[in-house]
Amino acid sequence: MCGVCGCGKGETRMEVDTGRQDHAGHDHVHQDHDHDHAQHDHAHHDHDHDHDDKDTLRDDPARRAHLVSVEQDILGKNNALAAHNRQHFNSHGVLALNLVSSPGAGKTTLLVATLQQLLPAATVAVIEGDQETSADADRIRATGAPAIQVNTGRGCHLDASMIDEAFHRLHIQDGTLFIENVGNLVCPAAFDLGEAHKVVIASVTEGEDKPLKYPNMFAASSLMLVSKVDLLPHLDFDVELLIANARRVNPSIAVIKVSATTGEGIDRWLRWISAARDMAVASA
Amino acid sequence: MGVLGHVDPRALDFAFDVEAKDSPAEGAELEIREIQGRAWCMDCSRLETIVRRGDACPECGGFTLIVEQGEELRLKELEVV
Numbered sequence: 001m002c003g004v005c006g007c008g009k010g011e012t013r014m015e016v017d018t019g020r021q022d023h024a025g026h027d028h029v030h031q032d033h034d035h036d037h038a039q040h041d042h043a044h045h046d047h048d049h050d051h052d053d054k055d056t057l058r059d060d061p062a063r064r065a066h067l068v069s070v071e072q073d074i075l076g077k078n079n080a081l082a083a084h085n086r087q088h089f090n091s092h093g094v095l096a097l098n099l100v101s102s103p104g105a106g107k108t109t110l111l112v113a114t115l116q117q118l119l120p121a122a123t124v125a126v127i128e129g130d131q132e133t134s135a136d137a138d139r140i141r142a143t144g145a146p147a148i149q150v151n152t153g154r155g156c157h158l159d160a161s162m163i164d165e166a167f168h169r170l171h172i173q174d175g176t177l178f179i180e181n182v183g184n185l186v187c188p189a190a191f192d193l194g195e196a197h198k199v200v201i202a203s204v205t206e207g208e209d210k211p212l213k214y215p216n217m218f219a220a221s222s223l224m225l226v227s228k229v230d231l232l233p234h235l236d237f238d239v240e241l242l243i244a245n246a247r248r249v250n251p252s253i254a255v256i257k258v259s260a261t262t263g264e265g266i267d268r269w270l271r272w273i274s275a276a277r278d279m280a281v282a283s284a
Numbered sequence: 285m286g287v288l289g290h291v292d293p294r295a296l297d298f299a300f301d302v303e304a305k306d307s308p309a310e311g312a313e314l315e316i317r318e319i320q321g322r323a324w325c326m327d328c329s330r331l332e333t334i335v336r337r338g339d340a341c342p343e344c345g346g347f348t349l350i351v352e353q354g355e356e357l358r359l360k361e362l363e364v365v
Contacts, residue, residue, distance in 0.1 A: 058361075067361045074291075074357045190290035215337030216290050219351070249337045251326070251348040 007156040007187065014162070015134060015149045018125070018170055019141035078191055081160035085194025088167065090284035093174035095277040098195035100217055102210070103183030105203040106227040106260060108136045111178055113260035115143040117270055123175025127166045129158040129182045136180065146170060157187040160194060176277060185214035196280045197222035204228050208241040215249040223254045223272060230259040288321040288337055288354035321354030 058064055073079060089096045101107050111126065118124050126147040128137040137149035148166045150158060158181050167177070179195060181188040189198075200221040202210050205228055211218040218224065224246050226239060243255050256272060258265035285293060293316050300314045321334045327346035334354075340347055 063363055066364045068364055069361055070359045072359045074359055187290070212338045216288075219337055245338075248340075248347040251350075 007154060012153055012155065012162060013151040014166060014169075015137065016169070018146040018148055019137070075190065075192075078160045081164060082192035082194040085160055085163055085167065086196075087194075088164075089177070089194060089196070090280070092172065093281060093284065094172055094177050095175075095273070095280040096177045096179060096193070096195040097273070097276070098179045098181055098188075098193050098198045099201060100181045100185065100188045100198055100221070101183060101201035101203075102185050102206060105183070105201045105206065107180050107183065107201055108139055109260045110201060110225065110227055110258065111180060112139055112143055113263070113266060114178075114269065114273075115140065115145045117266060118176070118273075119144050123172060125170045125172040125175060125177050127158075127163060127170070127177065127179045129162075129180060131155070131182065146172075152182055155182075156184050157182055157191050158193060159191050163193045176273060185210070185217045189214075189216040189220045197276060199223045199225060201225045201227050202242060202246075204232055204235055204237045204239065204242075208238050209245060211242070211246040211249050218246050218253065219250045221250065221253060223256065225265075225269065226255060226257045228259060228261075229257045229264060230262045285316050286319045286321065286354035286356040287335065288351055289357050290355075291357055293318075317360070319354055319356050321351065323349035323351045323354075325349055 058067070085096070099107050099111065108128075115124060115126070124145050126137070126140045126145055128134075128140060128147055128149045129152060130136055130149065131152055131154070133151070134149040137147040140147040148169055150162050150166055152158065152162075158179065163179060170177070179193060185200075198217075198221040200217055200223070202224055204226060207213075211224075224243075226242060229239070232239070239257065246253050246255065254272070256265050256268045258269055260266070285291060285296075296316070297314055304310050304312055321336070322331055323334050323341075324330075325332055325341040325344060325346055326348035328341060328344040330341075330343055331352065332341050332343055332349075334342070334349065334351075337351070338347075339349075341349060
């Protein structure tokens with residue numbers, strides 16, 4: 001069981017084939033990057049905490065003698081791997097975006113519409129996370145983009161080690177990697193995959209209070225895509241309230257309204273990706 | 285464990301008991317120390333305590349808060365018996 005969220009582990013399955021036909025003779029350049037996970041530094045902030053509760057191990061001298069100081073981040077192992085992924089993405093000139101949302105917000109549909117605009121000119125690849133089925137990767141591959149499906153089994157999120165393994169199979173260089181996380185606004189917020197940005201997708205068929213109900217995800221994201229805006233005439237939905245709520249938990253979050261059906265806002269989303277790529281390459 | 289973090293203490297407590305069963309940690313107590321949420325308010329330039337994300341600054345009511353503390357999740361110490 002995952003100690004962070006209680007989801008199951010040990011049942012992850014990953015496709016071997018990316019659906020791309022041009023693997024033969026492919027040059028996979030591995031620039032030098034640091035594999036020394038043990039040396040990874042975590043920023044430690046010193047905070048003063050008042051513990052009024054006297055009934056703790058530290059307050060009992062007899063038990064305090066048996067205490068071993070550990071001082072380890074619970075998510076440290078994932079964070080170290082995520083740092084490794086980030087280095088790997090940088091050395092390969094890859095912009096990695098981690099797309100997160102509730103189930104049914106339209107991640108895959110939006111991604112298909114995005115890939116149709118980017119291809120064939122751009123280099124792209126997709127890692128698809130779902131508990132079961134390869135349905136989403138099949139939809140992605142139909143656009144011509146290479147995709148790997150990761151089935152998390154009982155797990156409710158992708159973690160950095162799954163991305164490390166999938167990235168090695170995708171052989172992408174100088175391009176954009178879209179990671180479609182498991183549809184879940186809770187746990188994926190806690191697991192850094194090494195992405196440059198998390199992009200949260202909130203559809204107008206959900207409630208305007210989603211950012212307040214699931215604040216960690218909106219706080220962790222650089223951009224909110226408001227999806228399915230073509231449906232707005234049929235709904236009693238206040239887009240400005242959704243945006244105000246998102247900025248309550250993340251004052252700096254960028255917002256783009258999009259519709260995969262009508263194409264509205266897709267151009268702005270593509271410009272955002274292009275700018276993010278330029279920033280990633282410039283600061284790599 | 286920071287109160288603004290991703291982990292529900294009750295869920296961790298439950299998972300700990302399940303995972304500890306049939307392991308050297310069976311019967312061990314899990315002691316969770318809570319760390320309060322602190323955020324820097326960009327509007328009034330003060331460090332304030334917040335209970336959850338999305339809360340307004342208790343001083344000025346503004347929402348441009350940068351979280352400084354409360355996302356921690358660390359294993360501090362183990363008692364060896």
